[in-house]
Amino acid sequence: MLISGLGLPRALLLVCATTCGCNAFAAVDAEPSPDEIVVVANKQARSLRDVAAYVTVIERAALDKQLAVSASDMFRYTPGVDVEAAGTRFGGEGISIRGIGGNRVAILIDGVPLADQIKVGSFSNATRDFLNAGFTQRVEVLHGPASALYGSSAIGGVVAVSTPDPADIAAAGSSGGNAQLMRHQADSSLHGVGTIALNHNDRGLLLAASYRDGSEEPSAAVPDALDSRDYLRRAALVKFVLDNTGIGTLRFNAIHQDAVVDSDLASFLGSGRYRSTTALLGDDQYRMQLVSAAWEFGDGSGWFDQGILRSYYQEAQTRQLTTDVRSNAMRPVSIERYFDFEQSTRGIEFNLHRGIDTGAIKHRIGAGLEYRLRRSEEFRNGSETGIQDGLSSNVVLGEVFPLRDFPRSETREFGAFIEDSVDIGDLTVIAGVRADRFELRPQDDTMFAENYPFAKPVRVAESDLSPKLALTYHQGERTDLYLQYTEGFRAPPYEDANIGLDVPLFNSRAVPNPDLKSEHSKGLEFGTRWQGERLRLHAAVFRTDYSNFIESRVRIGTDPDSGRILFQARNRDSATIEGLEAGGEWHFSGALRGLSVDGSLYRPRGENRDSGQALNSVGPAQAVLGVNWQQADHARSIRLQATATDAWDRRDESAGELFKPAGHVVLDVYFSQALTERLTLRASVRNLNDKTWWNWSGVRGLAPDDVLLPYLAQPGRTLSVGIQMNW
Template identity: 35%
Template sequence: IRDMVRYQPGVSVVADPGRFGLQGFSIRGLDGNRVGMVVDDVPLPKGFGVGSFSRAGRDLIDVEAIEQVEILRGPASTLWGSDALAGIVNYRTREPTDFLARGDGRGAFYGARAGYSGRDDSVLAGAGWAAESGPWQAMVSLARREGSESENSADDPRRHANPADTLRQSALLKLIRNAGALGRWRLTLDHSRSAVDTDVQSLVNGPGQFSSTTALITDDRARRTRISADGRIDTHLPWLDSLTVLAYGQNANTRQHAEQHRRPEGRTRFFSLRVRDFAYDEDARGFKLLGQQRGDWLGIAHWNVVGVEFAHTRYRDLRDGFETNLDTGVSSTTVIGERLPVRDFPNSTGNELGVFWQDEMRLGERLALIPALRWERYRLNAHPDATYRDDNPDGEPADIRESRLTARLGARWKINARSSVFVQYAEGFRAPPFGDVNVGFTIPAFNFVARPNPNLESETSKGFEAGWRYESPELRASLAVFNNRYHNLIESRANLGTDPESGALIFQSVNRDRARIRGIEGSLDVALETWSDALAGWRLRSAAAWTEGDDTRRNQPLNTVDPARLVLGIGYDSRNGRFGGELVGTGVQRKTDVDSSTAALFRSPGYGLLDLLAWWRPTDSVRINAGVFNLADRKHWDWASSRKLLADAPDLEFFTGAGRNASVTLYVEW
């Protein structure tokens, strides 16, 4: 995933090096569920976590199934709904035509691939098939990757990455029918699963509740299955040129198991084994209708896009476990004062209905105005059962009713056939999520209480962006400046201090933050033979981003904002299409603007990395890709993975990125 967004300015990957791995993306300083993630226009499941042992991430699609990634930066709620407060990551999976275009024109494609990555000692095996016969197209793509832990660059062996065994499998099947005047229809089955067994040595004798831990063994599994049907009909009606229809069903589940071995300590005066299990399920059903029409009215050319989309989603979680006294063999389902099993939120259903419109109006040859509106209604219904009520006897979980109208207005001025400038204003909103409205639990051993908050308000944003774009066969370049303001940002399970009546430390999600995030982004892709014939085949690529964010309520920096980054690559592809390569340099600025008001936090130093990539096609049917990453073996910290560390943390090296490593992949097609 990191390699796919290498040249995407303002975008980074968020990961937990300890146990849970890749969690999602950060776009312009916001991450988590504020970033919308979709695959073939179907929303990917949300992330959810509570405590130190339970976290369902969003790394639920295999890169082997992805053909392209499109990223929209900044508030995108008008077209994509309330999950797109920070932006959208849109995956497009492979199509039969992607394979058939590489074939010999006989209407069939067969392919196999095998690879190795030194970053995690993983081995890849995959196969693909595609065929075309008359109006029918079909494809199958299968992949399996098995490996170990992602390495870091720690010098101290005690801070090496936690030993792990990893397995990821995926299957993508598509059947397409070109029905002439009745449209083009596609049926998709998309399945992926992962399993990670980890020896979490980094938390042995660790901080807080891990101070008496002698071993922590975990088994984490995730699975996602999507079935979707979509099609497009060219209607040729006076008021409608085409209609696109999408219907889908998607199921995702996470199962996590942890076995914590402990020695005697103050609260537990015996050797013990604590077993914890976490289950999280998200089931979604939805549809989307999209109509397009082009025409001229009053001398103005219009391109109207109107749409309706609906999603019904069920959310469920359960934490269970027990503690065994290893001296007596007696087990109890009460762990650190919690009587298990518990639900951290009641079984819930969410209904989202969105209606949107966009019109691209061309006023003459140069000017285009692009207004857009979206009305969205969000309903969250809680369905508490006995398990939830036993742990939350006080109060009734809340239902949420929220409606919002968001707008976007853009303008584009065409300087010439290749160059244009643009400016846009965009609004965004995010309804209070299930993970904040009704989350409640009590941990008596630590005297912690997490309370629901039915009075949460929606997060909102207003953003301005202006920029310049240039595109030709030889050169693509862009430059953008943006300034986004966010209101009522939800701080999940904020520390509200001690309850004067019970003496418990209270945690509750609250609308607290007002933020401003601004920055500059640019990208460049140029064929150097434009300047000299002697440079034929050479290409220069670059992407840069500088972002600044502030919590304007407290006048403190936003710690979610990444430091400035510059990526510069120079590559060569032979004219005969047989070989090529690229040398890529990445420079990251030292993180200086850090909110250390509650504790002195680690500030990641600046660093520079060099990667060397190469490919070779010895025959028309064989291709080999290879790469050596972090050529200079530089020790470095990625801010997104280390921003919560204390400045004097003894395990800083554990959070370093990978040292020098290599990968190679073999593709065979016939």
């Protein structure tokens, strides 16, 4: 059922099914490693052969060859992992894995969680777009629910990003560095990143900085873009590593990122709610700061083998100003809307691991504790000023500003997990459970109380267990099988539990819900891996059932006192997402040595079990195929990349007809040439076949006649060039 009706272009599908390629660009520089190591699946370094889950790994070398600068670049060739888009103003919002996105996916940088995404109406969107490809050494993606290890924030999966250590840049006892400069035609952007490192004896220091400025991307569907978007992004990374065999390894790192985006949204003008608007301008600012300290240690006394103690602090702030000039209104006015969202997170994590060998049976035990304190504060302001009379008011469309959409909130999360991997010959039984306590504490907030006297904030206290049971079986030296059952949960978030809204113009009001329950998931996955001398294959089928999905702003009736239409966050949907993922790579030998083929296949299906309708968060099937040639001395490489996406026609249109992006094949080509031992030139042509296509995640809620659709198509054929110097 999952494979029938796939509808991908025949040629690419047949080749991809034969080669079963893995994540594009992964391990194209060498023959398949016999023992690839991953951390994200067990919070401990394990051979991929021992992992009972589908994990994608993206290395630094792959990102360099791809001329990657953004999160969209990082996951461009990873089917099933999508960067959610938010139109021509806000760009990328967050990351979706197997159709589950938003704050249901844990995004970690060096083990530190990123801030939440918050969206309020059309003019306010605090995104999670803080991933910097220039500071990325390695990415590990754990597909599917991972609450048994990572708690409430990982019901959709985990994206774990690691920044480089000094030892990744400079050899032992020396100093080194690299610098990259890239130019992308698609958004006329210039990107520069520089890194220097000192790696002397048991101490290492790394300093890195990046800069990127650009503009809006063109649309292949229209000759000229109506919306303009000029941006500037800057970032800095500092990392100090002390590696002393007596005390273990200490890592201290700090990251600062900021961005400024100016937009002119002309495509909205003259239609719908903007029919009298003559100018719509956006002025957005983003900032993220992260500091962490981690101690990795071992114990020779036998109590444990290794452990890690990590503490961190992360804060993010979004400030957005929207100017709406309505010169064609009966009373010409200029409307300004201001949005501010700040969130800080403090946390500590402590994990221990120990191996016990009893002869025929071996145990690998992991256990850990985690505490996280998160403070969130949101604020909106607005004014309406007459263009001719100069009179100003703080009432806009019936809303009285300033206001908050939820009270200042504090969430506390306590988690403890234990996992035991029991090796019995070629069979391994993995059993684990995580206990979580989640507390939402709304703070005293005079502004919220005055804005919404009818909305009494509620406290939420939830406790839950997330068990996991898995089997792995090594059938000889080449074939591995695994079966995994896991449960997950997500506690009610502050913005849903305590929403407050009152818009007299639309006769609507939103109120808190004291009875909101946690979301839950139950997932089953079966997978296999096979590895030969030059060929590697893997595949998995999965099914996850979700219950008590929280839907924001559900209409619940009419308030008898005010006559307002009432809205509230409610537990509504029970859903199922199932599918197939497959991958592999093939390195040729003999006369074809240096040639390799890889690719990937993703076929999902999502259904709302309450209504029988499709889930609109689950995208179309996709296949990726890459053909790579590399010179024997690695000085030159050429790569042809094909991405085929099925037509997205299985949709829930019960609320109205939706735009259905057509199926398409996009070809990209990448070239790399070492000019000297230290200097490398790279170039790429994306959308070589100049196809007009839409990214499904960027248009999933739009009607076929939406005026924005032509401007949301992806760019046509574009060129990128880059140069890298190492020393």
